[in-house]
Amino acid sequence: MAPRSPVVVVLGHVDHGKTTLLDTIRKTNVAGRESGGITQHVGAYVVERGGKTITFLDTPGHEAFSAMRSRGAQVADVAILVVAVDDGVKPQTKEAIEAIRSSHIPFVVAMNKIDKGNADIERTKNGLTEAGVLLEGWGGDTPNVEISAKAGSGVDELLELVLLVAEVAELGADPTGMAEGAVIEAHRDSRRGPVATLLVKEGTLRRGDAIVAGSVFGRAKAIEDFAGKNAEALGPSMPAVVLGFNEVPAVGDAFSVFPDDAMAAEKAQSEAKRRAREQVIAEGSPEGEFSLIVKADVMGSLEAVMGELGKFRNSFIAIRVAAADTGDITENEVKQAAAIGAIVVGFRVKAPRAIQQLAERTGVSVVTFPVIYEMLDFLRKAIEERMPRKIIREDMGVLQLLATFRSDPPRQVIGGRITKGLARKGLRFELERNNAVVGSGELLEVQMNKIVVDEVPQGNECGTLVKFRAGGPAKEGDTLRLFTERIEQQKLG
Template sequence: MKKKIRIFNLITIKELASLTNVRKEEIIKICSSLGIKVSFYQRLDYELLTLVASDLGYEVELIDKQIIKRNNKKVSLSRDPVIILLGHVDHGKTSLLDYIKRSQVNYEEYGGITQNIGVYKVNINKNNSLTFIDTPGHEAFMAMRYRGTQITDIAVVVIATDEDIMQHTNEAINNAKSVGIPIIFAFNKIDKKNSDIDKIRRKLAEINILVEEWGGAYQSQEISAKYGIGIDKLIEKIILEAELLDLKYSPENFAVGSIIESSLNKENGYTATIIIKDGILTLGDYILVGEIFGKVIKILDERGNQLKYVRPSRPVLILGLNGTPAAGDIFHSYKTEKEFQKIFNYKNLLKKEQELRFESHESHTSEKLNIIIKADLNGSLEALTESLEKININNKKINLIYKSIGNINESDVLLADTYKAMIVGFKVKISSAAQKLANNNKILIKVYNLIYKMEKNIKDFLSNNSKREELIYGRAKIQNFFTIRKIGIVAGCIVLEGKMVRNSTIKLKRDNKILYVGKLNSLKTFKKDVNVVKKGSECGINIKNFNNIKIGDIIESYKDLGGSWRMGGESKVIY
């Protein structure tokens, strides 16, 4: 009989690894055998998750599967595509947006309800409308990517043909590819004398992007946002791509969608700008998004007019939540408070259960160095990744958080700060703003020009600089063990050195190797709970969430004084 994994939301490779006690790399291999490429932090859809878990001997119970079941009405209508425009800051993205708005008589602009992400809808003809999202930069889109969501259906990447493929362009392409949405390239500024379209096509080919003109699969269009050249054809290609996607929704379904942004203001309290992907959201519905919830008390359009309901692909502002969810978070709606409360309560119980299992798994795993990689070319990036993933020094390994092409910027440092990671660059530069931020947050950045030098330095770093500061309380030896009701397995020990301290961090050692790192949960002498047991005394020890003990094992009690991979913001180029 297969074991059961109970989850509320679709989970990532990393989360599945923690719940099944299987290495992330093994799960990646299973996905590859199914012909699907995934990353550690990509959420698996329900079908793929079920297949992979079954291969590992587990059965998946998706607690929110009633949403899948209840949103399976056969009646379906076409919905408008949601398009995100990406590109370097000065390559003409804003000019393209402005021209599209000016050229269409019947356009509806939603910029009034968003502060950082411009959203507007263009009615192309009686049958076709397009909703555009303009992000302030790749960071917002990257945040959506990390949450495994897909607010948009199509990405249009704008590239200036009189310049080069810039850092933000590379990151935009990588992010759109990782999310799995179609990409259309808009080759802008063809009116310029120094425009070189073939150079751009060649540069794209170098990172394995072939446009249709060169026999590839990616649509592209030459345009001049300034004079409106080629923009009608670009819109036609967007519509064609949307037709191939065959985007549908059912008006009978409950609303499911994504958060674009959220805020708090004195007049309205917590507000969120949303886009629905399926179903219809009605005034009075209950919404659950992560740990944020509430009843929809207002739905506002772009002009502040109140609506009674909203269909998919139209951005609106809603009021009634109890907090500010993050951009990219998925929300589900419920018609009754009873239904909502049942899911909300069960989710809290499930969250606690998963936290315990994750904590237990993480304690078993080897010590890891979190790393972010930035490289000059895609080939270099893959070579660096392969080299780093093979490193294993004294059971210390590399945990790759993020990798992309381009110079090291502020968003990389912010990501490193979140994950306590080191940034490794290869033949790239560090922006002055990123350097300043790294110094302030004590993020270690190292840039290399030779891969073997990088590999040697990382190995040396793991060997010499990865120790955390610890205050050792004492050591005890397991002499026997027995089971106590409501507590579990208790090890009968004699304290060899120092003292055993209740609720301290412990290491369980067997044959001088660390088998487990966790918490000293219960400490007893003669069935009495105590806080400290000193050298020479016998005691009973229960280790939190761990029962695999043997006579002769050593329990080391200590306090973790901290320390991390942060080394004072050092950054230098190593040749």
Template sequence: MSKIRVYELAKELEISSKDLIAILQEEFSIEVKNHMSVIEEEDAELIKELFSEKAKDSKEEKETSSEDIKEKYEHLVVDASKKSRKKNKGKNNRNDDGDGVRETNDNNVEEKIIEMDETITVKELSEKLGKSSTEVIKQLIFMGVMAAINQEIDFETAEKLAEKFEALVVKKEAEVDTDEELEDDEIEDTNLQKRPPVITVMGHVDHGKTSLLDAIRKAKVTETEAGGITQHIGAYTVNINGETITFLDTPGHEAFTAMRARGAQITDIVILVVAADDGIMPQTAEAINHCKAANVPMIVAINKIDRAGANPDKVKQELTEYGLIAEDWGGDTITVPVSAHTKEGIDTLLEMVLLTAEMQELQANPNRNSRGTVVESKLDKGRGPVATLLVQNGTLHVGDSIIVGTTYGRIRAMFDDKGKKIKSAGPSIPVEILGLSEVPAAGDRFHEVKDEKTAREMAEKRKDKVREEYLQSTHKVSLEDLYSQIKEGKVKELNIIVKADVQGSIEALKQSLQKLSNDEVKVRVIHGAVGAITETDVTLAAASNAVVIGFNVRPDGNAVSAAEKEAVDIKTYRIIYNAIDDIKAAMVGMLEPEYKEVVLGKAEIRQTYKISNVGTIAGCYILDGKLTRNSSVRVIRDGIVIFESQLSSLKRFKDDAKEVAAGYECGLSIEKFNDIKEGDIVEAYTMEEIKKKEL
């Protein structure tokens, strides 16, 4: 059904857009935002009929309406134009139906409709008004606004200024993103067809992820990679019994989570590879927690069953500790014993994948504009920006124009996973494309648009939006503002990542924290592990909007910088009750921290000396910051805090020193602690009082 814009209909009816909008809303109950909005052809015909009947009734009525319109716009006209109109008042009857003034007046209003965003520069506005910048600046000064030619003015100021020049200012409709989403909603419900499942293979390093995939697709990937470890993200399709399966071979769960953090949920099923002779390792546990956080079904492939020390039952036993109970043990987790070396169990694994995919009823519409996600991207010296895309809906063709995050382009060439040139790719098919303006980021979404010009404009808008968001810096959940976010309805679940020095502490913290859940907010511990807080923990926290709690452990350097970049809240504690009390207080809005810990510096112990009647003296090298005499210190060994105390002495050579800066060596002793070892890290800190926030 054809549609017509409001301003086009207004021109046909010879009235202003403003009057037509009022008529549409009052008489026809048709909601329109501004002159650029569209209405159905049927409604337009009804309005035309109504106006033609009114025109037939009498000329006088029309003249009266003309005078009404004239009066409506009279307040927009500057004094000079008022005088000009008084001189020409006698010329109103030049046309039979008295259209002279109305037509001129309406055309002026129509011609000078200015579209703008929230702000506009004085120069741009003067160009759109068709006036010199001097005139515009002069009027702004009269209005009490001092603005230079390149300064931006807001919508309200621009609106008042435009009135002085007989123009109308309207806000641009934000059509780009909403139109795409609406289009998706309208089309996705119809013409749905079965699509291949997308599988991600995850697990601990050297448990045989790539070897298993290699056995499935009968191609030697491992041999071409350094040390047999996957160095990049790849995507491959495999045909089994006439069915297609797409595999994503990732370098680990970090990439999986990094993509999820960017809003890219591309995996339908995860194959978790666990070595039968090794069992569940730290990275396996992390992979399980990442999958649970993403709510993706898992199939456990117990690999290396041909090895001498293989024990699949031990793996199943360990899985129960993570809430995964094997089907043959009465649970719902599919476990398949396989061997990438002998190819045993591969067929059964693929059957289970197809069965799980069938239960999920994966569907897509191939007869529509394509959309999907970037799996990997790189800059090739000879070919320019190259991206591997996974088509998730619709069909992508060579020659299509696409927008990918903040970049755009027209597809010049397309290759399948075997490097063969293809012309089109349907849902769940990975392709490598050429023709983008820049290298997109892994996890960026792509959409097909009508032409390259549209794609470029949309990309520019997105860049501006990203710039604004970066400047405003969206706030992640933190304990300090948790209560306000709960009250505003922003937080329904508080996700927590627990890192501790021993497994027992993790279990105790998990149980205690989960008991804090109430009607307003649910507390979930999404990951718990032994060891220092790492960059991987921060990545998971960023993807899941979680708070990281460290018990007797500290974050490493990379984790601290990543937490600052991602605005992730890291809290460290020495007493378990303090952690529980802080979470409880944060949930009821009573958390008002009075002191803030400031890390002064770190020193590495290079040598130790035992002196009778004195104790152990440590020879140190200051890694960063500085150490000051009498400052509080903690001794960290392998990322775990083993003692907290104060410096009892700090010396440079034989002399006492007030402070020692980074890059220098020094000798120190710690109060009530002599068990210092080479390689320990001494972290000096101070507690600063912070003012309570005013309510």
């Protein structure tokens, strides 16, 4: 086992400077930049620092990173979490943190945009603490550094920190064996055919190797390094652009080298058959999963059902078809459904009495239909029931505060003018101050001329008793934006 260079992924909110940081690192530290630099997007590049190298993954974001991991490809060794100190911790920051945690790799926090006039490092650190990231010096052990990716300040310290974290992790690989790793970029070139960037994690990839990536195979008729230079072989932690696959492999698929073409083809065909048995119908990053086993009387019926299921594609629930076949429902299918939490649906097939009894004992739902539209209506409703509810907000009015009276937190009596819409008991509100939301709550009572009324229309002054759920108390000059919320069941398109 020999030491190997770290593979690093950069994650964070969309506008917090990931791309700028990667560009800055690439322009100032890329290994071998005298050869003309990088002329194509290959998904990774190698930088040199103090005689050591670091491989950076140039991925679109945490979604792609998570997708790679879900396919079994543990591509990165260290993550850099970029957080802009003028904006703080945002929803995508939290998603990136979760992606890093799920991968079980160490990470470094790069607090970016320290040169901005509205930079607030303390607020950012507080936000990270609330998100469960405890920084060094703030009660935790997560390394962090303040940088300006645009100006380049702090970037050298960031790279040193990454190398230190990697050294502690004691990364190693055997460069003598056959190569293994993951596909990090792939496309079809009009001139060269299928082209894939492979990240080598073990062994050494050589020109002429028989490679399997998922259900795709081929012989490496040409290998290029990240800068586009021809290479005979590339070792651990190195990205390799490979030509020679029979099809374009999927990004995130693991790859392995086999002794000969026959073994490689057999492995690829076996994987293709396995994937045909398990299909996932989804888009985006689904929040949940609906698993089912589909049976039909003949192959034409099965293809029709699968085609209709594809129309249920949505971004909330992934529809996982664990098995699809023809013939009556069997004991093995009920047992499989019980093991994975799936339902079994059949079109123009039977579920014998013994199968129904087994389903009842194991808690599996087995349903058969004589008409395809009845089956699809059933599945549509079952999927929609699992979809997250949608909160619908309706703006009702604006109350401009003119005076504040008694305050007994979380309750407060305030007075103001309705400048838009109306005020009514039970309405929700957001408290605004200097164009920022600083609190929220509910109207418990409204009055006109010291008389309790149902509602107060636009243009009138009123007094109201409010209860804060967050923030407060209100001050003169504040604005209350009044609204209602209702919850609706989302529907498939």
